[in-house]
Amino acid sequence: MSEKLHGYSPWGVFTPVTMSTRADVTFVCGADSITLRLPDFGNAEEVDVDRVINVSRGGTPNIFRDPQWTKSTEITVGFSVLTRAKALELLDFLKNCLGLLVTYTDPDDRIWEGIVTNPESAVIDGGGITDCKYGATITLGAANPV
């Protein structure tokens, strides 16, 4: 498998993206912050670009987009093996940051700003004999790279 086909190899006017590695992720909102272990696999990113498609009477799609219109990403990350203390810390964080802009540093060391759109999400006690048995999912909506 070649790097050109499977790796980051932009040709043209791509916005440069810098990535490195981190051992944890952080969510910061004002004076509040929380650091969590790396998310589980299955983390998803959904890129949404505002545009207009009008279909003509003959069925031809006419597409238009103003460069000033918004582009945003919805990031969904799931965590497991959290301690009860960390799970409660996360619930406090979600309450304190309700509706506020949150800065998220992801596993690739990219920094995003967005709003947590699932503050009602519960932490899940998965059972087990250790304390590290809690899971949680955070969705960061309307996020843009900083």
Next chain:
Amino acid sequence: MSMTFRGPYANPNNPAVGPITTMLLPNPELDNTEGQDLSLQLRRAIDGTRSTYVKSSDRKSLSFTWNDLGRGKLVEVQEFFKLYAGDHVLLTDFRDDIWDVIFNENPISIQVTGRSANFGGPRAESGSLTLELLGVKIA
């Protein structure tokens, strides 16, 4: 063999101008689809006569899925989509057929699914992606 996306593509209906950006993707998974953009209305008169009203076009809807793209390539696809979600794109597919397409799906979603030997990104991780396109074969 690979898939090449070049944007923006200027055609008589979309005189987009700008620098050409190219994105290369490997061959998609099997089960890619190619459907037609046709519609039909069937009417029956009181004496049983059948009439059909049709809309026909050369446009086709295309769907491609990739399951083992490196993390870096997934980011590249996102950036390409951000640039050209509002433009026509020239696609050369794995059969070397050339298409004038638009992204039919908005938003697009990626999922990082596991560790991989693939290239791309600081971590050896890969993920999946599906692109839904609508376009006309031009060569």
